[in-house]
Amino acid sequence: MLRLPSLTWMLAGLVLLLAPSAFSHPAPDGFAKLAARLSPSVVNISTSQKVEGDLPLFPKGSPLERFNDTFGRGGPRTENSLGSGFVIDPDGIIITNDHVIKGADEIDVTFPDGTTLVAEVVGHDVATDLAVLRVQSENPLPAVPLGDSDTALSGDWVLAIGNPFGLGGSLSVGIISARNRDIQSGRYDDFIQTDAAINRGNSGGPLFNMDGEVIGVNSAILSPSGGSVGIGFAIPSNLVRQVADQLLKYGHTRRGWLGVSVRSITREVAQTFGLDKATGALVVSITSGGPAQKAGLEVGDLITRFDDSVIADSRGLTRIAADSEIGRKVKVHYIRGKKARVTSVTIGRLQEDDDEEADTRPSTTEPTSGQVMGMSLSVLDNTLRRRYNIRSDVAGLVVTDIAVGSDAASKIRVGDVVEEIGWKAVATVEDARARVAALEKSGKGPVALLINRHGELLPRALKY
Template structure:
């Protein structure tokens, strides 16, 4: 790969970068990582027999899963590998990683599957295979094989303080790769499903308030107007427990399940609403480039009767002072006592209390009344729906002690 870069004299110079890849079609389709080819002016593929081919076209690339599909034009059919089923992988299964570590050429290392469904916060759809097979710089984009010689992963990332392998490597599962690569081949881009919600985890503190025996599901913090979820009545405070037959155990499960869905397909949901499970059918939309189904913008979990909060009506003056959007209504937080229950839950000055225990509030007296009602009921926590200045919503359960 060759990249333009400014040299010491200010003139452009060419620098090279190395990575790995593998052939999935004898006609010349090659898989690698997006970060291997991103920004390249020219891409040359070196084969194990010493031959070289220039990439004639990048058929598509997907930064969210770090995959790219390249096209070369060979004079004779290439040897291709086939994908296996990554969903049957078990921790302890033997695997082999092949790649081009540090530019040394084709190398094979052996290890086991250390974990599956690993989330390393690389993106919204993290679902990595973790392996202790040595993966070093230059291995990115290479195949991870099972013992049957099938590709069950695309080597993508390592965790290392030194830059070399310490036995913690990650690969995109083949089932994810196949779905993305098929779309790149057909459309030149990915076409992911879209629900139109921001979600957060259900904490231990929230579970009882929401009518759950234990934390599970994805708690809807906000719903995109005119999105698929809004069109079928999904609301903030709903907890999505099942998506198309897939159990949603935590917030992170939902974006992956939705993204894997087919645009235009009707998908059944099981939703917990006001303590009862209801069935909803939603038609998946297509994920717009600027949108995503994912965590609420502030997913931190996190009200002298008011739990350390000073609150005031949301006047024009306070709206201007805290630059609060005109679409936000509620009671504004103007002070938070250090070390208070509210402070420990990351409630901050400028936040707006929209609801208390699922009832809208517009005046401080209404907040106080709701809090007294919670105390009188014997519950140990109060559930706030808060908005930031831009109107993004999040739920916070605060102990009332």
């Protein structure tokens, strides 16, 4: 008993002696030198957009009614927004988020020294929310390098610089909280999560490591209040580099394409393929005439490997296929029933929505939107595809609103695409109404719907 205190002190002393060598990434003494070196490359981005339409009128009889003639009527008005960006090339190449400059008529870039330059859009990618801008400057601009985001680890220190709420040059510090986050914003989700404070206006700004390299582009936050609660998300720099290179070279992205829709599986489903754990990507639909169909793949096949890469889930296959070189032949390993098979697939090019010159809305005199079973449904066009991040090969009716209290409210989400009703495809609102009416007349119970949610096909049943 008398020896415990001395033993405790000995152990405490041992811990103190080991502490410096036990942690490979100790907290830095400060960030002032790093911030001074990096801040000149981080810019404020302000955009303006002309919007047609009248502003709302003040109510009749209101003390403010007299201002209606001044503020409530008239033609176009200008809307402004703010964001961040950073220079990656001294010749004036800037990275930011697509949503920062989306729809802008004018884009101004302001540097920390007060210099403001007009920017032009080199290219943008809705799928990854990235954009590349170019400014013309008489002198070389301060630039920062893109690092290797694959080497970033949970617990590493990071530094964010940006323009939150218009407060340019704001710096916040934190750590990487997690990697490979899927926040359901698109099919290429692979975010770095950080607790560094990120707020409105930080979008498009850089997330630096302690070597001064950009390892992410700050893009989104999870917050019940709209302000930072320590859960921010950044696009990894390796994805940024790949997209930026394509935008600079082609003006648009060029992604590989298999021609399949896939979903992840549960352990129970895995057992039907003779597997003891949930892995792979289940093929739920195949594009007619696409690379996968030509290679002999079928709905119900479970893809387990793509060349030398093991496929853990549907997200993994989507990313690796998109990253593949167009025209390249790859070996795809899959299971059909319980039998392992291999086929060779020639990668095609994914047709991006932005590449389409023609509107995809069907030519029809029928209504293009309407209410069906508590859902506001609209025929898909390019605008709706971009708004809800819907692929060009998805067909059906997109859900734009849901009635409160309807059966659909607890089962359907805005942005879902209704592909089938009663196991028959629907292309127009009238198709949907006629199909529901026929099923209701038959008295067969709830209406079966096949929903496409970010490439995942989900069966749903709605009560009349």
